Amino acid sequence: MAEQTREVLAVVRRTGRPPGVYRLRDVLLDYQLTRDTPATRELAALLAPLDDELIHTLRVHLSTELTRRRTAALLHVHPNTVDNRLRRVAALTGLDPSTPSHLALITAALALTSR
Incomplete structure (x- = not known):
């Protein structure tokens, strides 16, 4: 226990x-x-192209239940900045945080990263 x-x-x-x-x-x-499973490393690698700022933005965005204005307030940025960061996530990883199937992968990969 x-x-x-x-x-x-x-x-x-x-x-x-x-x-x-x-x-x-x-x-x-x-x-x-x-x-640890055979897929663990591959799943964690999905977010490897992202810097700490983008990882943090994703974590905050998930913690706000994807509420862009609340995410912006917690990050002390404009809501458009949140949109821009989420677009960068999509461009760098090929995973769009606004797509449910991609969001599931992002959430899983975040659970595996210590950043």
Whole structure:
């Protein structure tokens, strides 16, 4: 149980969740995605072309449930800047954060990156 608690804490930190009490059921998908499988490296590499600013923008955008104005407020930028960054993500990775199937891959890849 202690090992699982450490792993849940690592997932919470890696995914940028706010402070709080978390159980395994609170992070099920991210927890599962961080298990080592043959696809793990390839999935994590999807975001390799992105710099820390774009990774952070994605994390914040996901934490706001894709609300561009809230994302902009949290990043202290104009909403158009958020749009520009998301377009750069798409251009660099081929994954458009506004497309549900791409968003699932982005979310999974973010769970695997420590940036």
